[in-house]
Amino acid sequence: MEQLIATLVFVTLGFFFGRRAEKKHYTSLIEREEKLNALPVIASRIPPYDAPYEQSLVSGSVVIANDYFKAFVAGLRNLFGGKVRSYETLLDRARREAVLRMKVQAKKQGADYVFNVKFETSNISGQYSKKLPIVEVHAYGTALKKIA
Amino acid sequence: MEYQNKQPPEGINTSKQHPFKEFSTLLIAALALVFIATLVLGVGGGWLAGKLPISAENKIAALYDITQHTDTAEHPKLAKYLQSLADKISKAQNLPPDMHITAHYMNSPTVNAFATLGGNLFIYRGLLERLPNENTLVTLLGHEIAHVKYRHPIKSLGRGVLVGIAMSTGSANAQILGDAGLLTVLKFSRDMEKQADKEAMQTLQTLYGHIDGGAKLFKIFHEMRDSMDADEPAELFSTHPLDQDRIDSFTQTAKQKGWSETGNLTPLPDFFEKAFE
Known part of the structure; x- marks a missing residue:
């Protein structure tokens, strides 16, 4: 019974706080993406050769913790299969945040482009992975700055 | 003009x-799944366990040393009396030859009695103290022995074990048997209780030629609940039929079968009350 109440409290807390955090994060993501959208981020491996470029590795990484509500829904989802919608937003936020951080780094260097952008996603919750996954998303690429 | 990404x-x-929609849909589906699985496994487990030979049930019961939990040895006279009644009732109920009833006395104020695996009956002082005569005691013993006769303890254990195995998925070891508990009160279903009540009435009629004193047992339970100010659970949620229904069923059965509801009540032996001091 106590376990049930504890689960209920955690799931409710997770729902309200998780949702609030997610909403806030999305608002901030869209705002910052608009600010930084003048910097092209490209997945292509072939850099432009119109001019000599200074190259450097830029990366952005973010660690996002799950909440009990999402974990609970995902646990239930395991029974039936299908899209784990609760984790889709979690990972979407993480990817976009990672790209933004990478862009900030590139912008500081005065880069004109970021080429060959890639993502790494890893679970860093270790042996507690069954309980609450904590996810790291790492975006990295090659920043190119035109040599004047 | 500055470059603009879209x-x-x-x-x-x-x-x-909305995440709550997924949550509620999944939760309802999961609960339904658990409910159906428990029902299927429970009924299946009960059915399978009912097929176990009595000798196998006795072996399971022998895994536990029951006597160390009872106070039978300290009260030999009372225990002997209870055992002799149990034997008499076993005969009246035509138990199969390999089914043996063992009565155990528990020196505790709990108002309870129950039957468990291997034909073991546990009778608590708290309940014995309240019994007015032998007829009511025979009703009690007859009811519990009927549970053994219809193999209710092993059936309800079978339910618990199969559901337990499914829930712990894979760790099907002796622990589950322990968890289901031999010495814990096994929950019987309402149908099982009704069947046992019926058999107890039949026993009374066979032994005494009337069923007087039988309904008194349930009046005792009812009064006890009254004095404890405990409400009876609604019938839907209770495994035992309502007290009043059980009392009424004595009158109904007597009418149906033409049995007498009144008759000479056999007093309890003299040493009976002294045994509790």
């Missing part, structure tokens, strides 16, 4: 659906 539209990589 902001991609939202909601492609994510779903716009």
